[in-house]
Amino acid sequence: MTRTARRTRRPMQVAALGATVLLALSACSSSDDSSSAKSDSSASASDKLSGTVTVFAAASLKESFTTLGEQFEKEHPGTKVTFSFGGSDSLAASITGGAPADVFASASPKTMKIVTDAGDATGTPATFVRNQLEIATLPGNPDKIASLKDLTKSGLKVVLCDKEVPCGAAAQKALDAGKLKLTPVSYEQDVKSALTKVELKEADAAVVYKTDVHAAGDKVEGVDFPESANAINEYPIVQLKDAQNTEAAKAFIALVQSAAGQQVLTEAGFLKP
Numbered sequence: 001m002t003r004t005a006r007r008t009r010r011p012m013q014v015a016a017l018g019a020t021v022l023l024a025l026s027a028c029s030s031s032d033d034s035s036s037a038k039s040d041s042s043a044s045a046s047d048k049l050s051g052t053v054t055v056f057a058a059a060s061l062k063e064s065f066t067t068l069g070e071q072f073e074k075e076h077p078g079t080k081v082t083f084s085f086g087g088s089d090s091l092a093a094s095i096t097g098g099a100p101a102d103v104f105a106s107a108s109p110k111t112m113k114i115v116t117d118a119g120d121a122t123g124t125p126a127t128f129v130r131n132q133l134e135i136a137t138l139p140g141n142p143d144k145i146a147s148l149k150d151l152t153k154s155g156l157k158v159v160l161c162d163k164e165v166p167c168g169a170a171a172q173k174a175l176d177a178g179k180l181k182l183t184p185v186s187y188e189q190d191v192k193s194a195l196t197k198v199e200l201k202e203a204d205a206a207v208v209y210k211t212d213v214h215a216a217g218d219k220v221e222g223v224d225f226p227e228s229a230n231a232i233n234e235y236p237i238v239q240l241k242d243a244q245n246t247e248a249a250k251a252f253i254a255l256v257q258s259a260a261g262q263q264v265l266t267e268a269g270f271l272k273p
Contacts, residue, residue, distance in 0.1 A: 048247070049076040049078070049079050049247055049248050049251055050076075050078040050079055050248075051078075051079060051080070051244075051245050051248060052079070052080045052081070052082055052245060052248075053072075053079065053080075053081050053082075053102045053103065053245045053248035053249055053251075053252050054082050054083075054084070054100060054101045054102045054103070054244075054245075055069070055081060055082070055083050055084070055101070055102065055103040055104075055105065055252065056083075056084045056086075056091045056094070056095060056099075056101045056103065056104045056105070057083060057084070057085055057091075057103075057104075057105040058085070058086075058087075058088045058091070058105060058106055058107035058166065058190075058191075058235065059085045059086055059087060059107075059190040059191050059192045059193075060107055060131060060167070060191050060192075060209050060211050060212055061085065061105055061107075061235070062083075062085045062192065062215075063211075063215045063268055064211075064264050064265050064267075064268040064270070065083060065085075065105070065256075066083065067264050068252075068255055068256060068261055068264055069081035069083060071255065071260070071264075072251070072252055072255055075255075076248070076251065079248055081252065084101070085190075085192075086189070086190050087161075087162070087164075087165040087166075087189045087190035088106040088107045088108060088111035088112075088165065088166050089111050089114070089164045089165055089166075090189065090190075091104065091106070091111075092104070092106065092111045092112070092114040092115050093114070095115050095118075095120055095240065096114060096115060096118040096120055100242070100244065101240055101243070102239065102240055102243040102244060102245050102246070102248065102249035102252075103237065103238070103239055103240065103243070103249050103252055103253060104121070104237070104238055104240055105128075105235060105236075105237040105256070106125075106166070106235065106236055106237075107131065107165075107166035107167065107191075107233055107235055108166035108169065108170075108233050108234065108235075109125075109127075109234055109236055110166070110169070111166060112125050112236045112238065115238070115240075116238070119241065120240055120241050120242070121238045121239070121240060121241060122238070122239045122240065122241050122243070123238060123239060124238070125236035125237060125238040126236060126237060126238070126253075126257065127234045127235060127236050127273040128235055128236070128237050128256050128257055128261075128262075128265070128273055129235045129262075129265050129266075129270035129271060129272065129273055130232050130233060130234050130235065130270065130271040130272070130273060131209045131210065131211055131232065131233050131235065131269075131270055131271065132209065132210050132228050132229070132231075132232050132233075132271060133167070133170055133171060133174055133207055133208070133209060133210070133225075133228040133231055134207075134208065134209065134210045134213050134222045134223065134224055134225075134228065135148070135151065135205055135206070135207055135208075135222065135223040135224075135225060136195055136198050136205060136206045136207075136208050136212070136213050136216070136220040136221070136222060136223075137198070137204065137205045137220060137221045137222075137223055138198060138201060138204060138205075138220070138221070139218060139219065139220065139221055140221065141221045141223065143156060143204050143205070145204075145205055145223055146223065147223075147225055148174060148175065148178050148180060148207075148225040148227050149178065149180055151180075151182055151205055151207070152180055152181065152182050156204050156205065157185045157202075157203045157204045157205075158182060158184045158185065158203065158204065158205050158206065158207075159184050159185060159186050159187075159188060159194045159197045159198065159203040159205070159206040159207075160172075160182070160184040160186075160187055160188070160194065160206070160207055161187065161188050161189075161190065161191055161193075161194050161207075161208075162187040162188060162189055163187070165188075165189065165190060165191070166233050167190075167191040167194070167207070167208060167209060167233075168187065170231040170232075170233050171207040171231070173230060173231040174207070174225070174227040174228055174230060174231040175227070177227045177230040177231070178227045185203060186203075188206075191208050191209055191212055192212065194206040194207070194208055195208050195212050195213075195216060195220065198220050199216060199219045199220060209233075209269075210222065210269045211268050211269040211270055213269075214268060214269040215268065215269075232271070234273070235270075235273075237253055237256060237257075238253075239253060
């Protein structure tokens with residue numbers, strides 16, 4: 001090969017090498033752009049929640065769900081969580097009657113079944129916590145109530161939840177387990193109403209949930225009783241069929257079931273599912 005031919009081939013090799021490097025850089029740049037686009041897409045997907053999510057929940061969930069609602073709004077700017085708390089049976093009746101809501105959290109599978117049987121739920125309800133009964137007495141327990149049987153004492157003003165409400169059904173189950181008969185001075189429509197009677201000193205005692213005694217602080221005193229172990233309520237949660245904000249509904253349920261959500265609930269006195 002002549003010297004002139006070797007001189008000609010060398011610049012051509014350099015040019016080819018340069019082209020290869022440019023193609024490789026271009027490919028890397030394209031890959032980076034693609035990854036960046038995917039990242040941006042994921043970020044926008046995670047931030048897409050907006051609007052209001054309406055949650056119907058058992059009265060005993062008021063404190064813990066309010067905390068979770070505030071947490072949800074912080075995690076998803078642009079969203080708002082509104083709650084309707086009350087007796088699970090009343091809430092179920094409202095849902096089957098057409099009341100607009102995205103999520104239903106009930107204090108018992110029985111009241112949840114009202115909604116699922118009516119075809120107003122999407123998917124299968126999932127138990128997210130359990131709750132146990134406790135006797136709420138006046139501060140200092142002046143009547144020296146030490147057992148469920150003590151509530152049957154003559155002259156003692158005792159309040160129970162209505163038998164159709166989960167806390168009332170559980171109280172009746174506990175009374176049956178202890179073979180006890182109790183005639184309360186009133187039946188209340190939800191557990192908060194029953195507890196309020198004691199807080200206002202309109203009743204000497206009420207059979208409520210441990211979580212409600214916990215939430216009341218020093219306004220009442222709690223008394224455990226062994227029969228409560230026979231009447232532990234499971235709490236199911238589900239997205240509703242006519243939910244107006246399905247993505248936010250799913251996200252709120254996910255928060256309730258998450259480790260962070262479970263921590264809030266267990267700190268409030270709920271038992272793990």
